[in-house]
Amino acid sequence: MKRVLFCPPTYFEVRDVKNPFMQGAAPVNQEMARQQWEQVRRAFSESGCEVAEIEAVPDLEDMVFANNQVFVGRSATGEPFIVPSRMRFASRQREVPYYVAWFRQQGYRILELELGDDYLEGHGDLLWDAGMKRIWAGYGIRSTRGAVEKLAAAMGAMGFEVLPLELSDARFYHLDTCLAPLAAGAVLYYPGAFSPASRDLIRQSCRAYEVGLDEALCFVCNGVAGSGRFVTPRITPGLAQALKGERLTPVLVETSEFEKSGGSVCCLKLFVF
Numbered sequence: 535m536k537r538v539l540f541c542p543p544t545y546f547e548v549r550d551v552k553n554p555f556m557q558g559a560a561p562v563n564q565e566m567a568r569q570q571w572e573q574v575r576r577a578f579s580e581s582g583c584e585v586a587e588i589e590a591v592p593d594l595e596d597m598v599f600a601n602n603q604v605f606v607g608r609s610a611t612g613e614p615f616i617v618p619s620r621m622r623f624a625s626r627q628r629e630v631p632y633y634v635a636w637f638r639q640q641g642y643r644i645l646e647l648e649l650g651d652d653y654l655e656g657h658g659d660l661l662w663d664a665g666m667k668r669i670w671a672g673y674g675i676r677s678t679r680g681a682v683e684k685l686a687a688a689m690g691a692m693g694f695e696v697l698p699l700e701l702s703d704a705r706f707y708h709l710d711t712c713l714a715p716l717a718a719g720a721v722l723y724y725p726g727a728f729s730p731a732s733r734d735l736i737r738q739s740c741r742a743y744e745v746g747l748d749e750a751l752c753f754v755c756n757g758v759a760g761s762g763r764f765v766t767p768r769i770t771p772g773l774a775q776a777l778k779g780e781r782l783t784p785v786l787v788e789t790s791e792f793e794k795s796g797g798s799v800c801c802l803k804l805f806v807f
Contacts, residue, residue: 536582536583536584536760536761536805536807537583537584537585537586537805537806537807538578538583538584538585538586538803538804538805538806539586539587539588539600539636539803539804539805539806540571540574540575540585540586540587540588540600540802540803540804541587541588541589541590541597541598541599541600542568542571542587542589542590542598543564543567543568543571543590543598543792544590545590545591545592545593545594545595545597545598546562546564546567546595546596546598546791546792546795547561547562547595548561548562548595548794548795549595549625550625552596552623552626552707552796553704553705553707553795553796554704554705554707554796555705555793555794555795555796556794556795556796559794559795560794562791562794562795563791566790566791567791567792570787570788570789570790570791570792571598571792571802573787573788574765574787574789574799574802574803577765577785577787578758578760578765578803581760581761581763581765581785582761583760583761586806588600588632588633588636589632591629591632594625594628594629594632595625596625596626596629596795597629597632598792598802599658599792599795599797599801599802600633600801600802600803600804601656601657601658601710601800601801601802601803601804602619602621602626602629602655602656602657602658602708602801603618603619603621603626603629603630603632603633603634603656604616604617604618604619604630604633604634604637604656604657604804605617605619605654605656605657605660605685606637606642606657606804606805606806606807607662607689607692607694607807608666608807609692610692610693613643614640614641614642614643614806614807615642615643615644615645616634616637616642616643616644616645617645617646617647617654617656617685617688618630618633618634618644618646619654619655619656620649620652620653620654620681621653621655621676622653622655622676637806640806645688647681647684647685647688648684649680649681649684650680651680652677652678652680652681652684653676653677653678653681654677654678654681654682654684654685655676655677655708657710657800657804657805658672658676658677658708658709658710658801659671659672659673659676659677659682659708659709659710660672660677660685660709661709661710661713661714661715662715662805663715663718663719663721663740664715664716664717664718664719664720664759665718665719667694667695668694668695668696668697669685669689669694669695669696669697670697670699670709670713670715670721671685671686671696671697671698671699671709672699672700672701672708672709672713673698673699673700673701674700674701674702674729675701675704675706675707675708676707676708679698679700682696682698683698686698697735697739698732699713699728699732699735699736700728700729700731700732701727701728701729701732702727702728702729703726703727705727705751706724706727706750707796708801710755710756710800710801711727711750711753711755711756711796712724712727712728712750712755713727713736713755714754714755714756714757714758714759714764714800715759716741716743716759716764716776716777716780716782717759717780717781717782719740719741720740720741720742720743720776720779720780721736721740721741721742721743722743722745722754722755722757722772722773722776723736723742723743723744723745723755724744724745724746724747724749724750724755725744726747726750727750741779741780743772743775743776743779743780744772745770745772745773745776746772748770749770749771749772749773752767752768752770753766753767753768753789753793753798753799754766754767754768754769754770754772754773756797756798756799756800756801757773757798757799757800758799758800758803759780759782762781762782762783763782763783763784763785764777764782764783764784764785765785765787765799766784766785766786766787766799767786767787767788767789767790767793767798767799768786769784769786787799789802
């Protein structure tokens with residue numbers, strides 16, 4: 535059974551501008567945000583996941599986006615590990631120690647990378663293929679190429695392949711806003727978010743289903759596949775074709791309050807094995 539970690543939206547708000555979606559965003563409706571978070575959490579529970587929760591911390595308004603603070607994996611021998619993030623924004627850097635402490639208490643190995651001046655933003659930019667043999671790694675907006683190269687060296691030593699993808703559109707600031715792993719060896723993606731070389735790499739490396747700009751801006755690439763389902767805030771033509779091709783059943787949830795901050799389903803959850 536998969537385990538998935540959530541952080542409640544107790545202190546969630548749009549406080550400053552960290553991505554284009556936050557520019558001029560309306561105030562967060564706290565009651566609605568809580569209801570939507572509960573709906574997303576319930577969707578994963580009903581898909582057969584064991585749900586865990588980390589306590590929200592005052593003054594950390596983005597801590598609800600649990601996908602970013604660490605990268606989680608399991609070695610070939612079954613040992614669970616995390617790689618702590620180095621977040622680009624100071625306000626988000628303060629979230630990382632709380633997540634690291636949670637995983638330490640759970641018995642995970644802490645794999646610290648010497649990131650120096652590089653940035654690495656957890657599963658926002660690092661996505662396991664559904665087969666758990668390789669990692670899609672975005673860089674260029676939040677995470678840096680140098681950090682991805684350091685992660686690739688560490689993961690390569692453990693037998694995992696890392697495929698670096700250069701992001702080229704600030705609206706798609708994390709990889710999980712423009713690429714979603716589906717079944718093993720298949721992804722949903724928006725081509726315009728990537729450099730030409732990275733688009734080619736995606737097409738050559740897997741079964742790649744494309745969506746258009748309007749679809750991508752609706753956060754369909756921030757949906758999450760698992761247990762034969764795909765949890766998503768919307769169904770669009772491109773997504774519907776991809777789900778049919780991979781025999782995945784859509785599960786609709788509402789994430790409009792979190793979209794004010796540039797996030798949706800994938801941003802809110804963290805698979806912890």
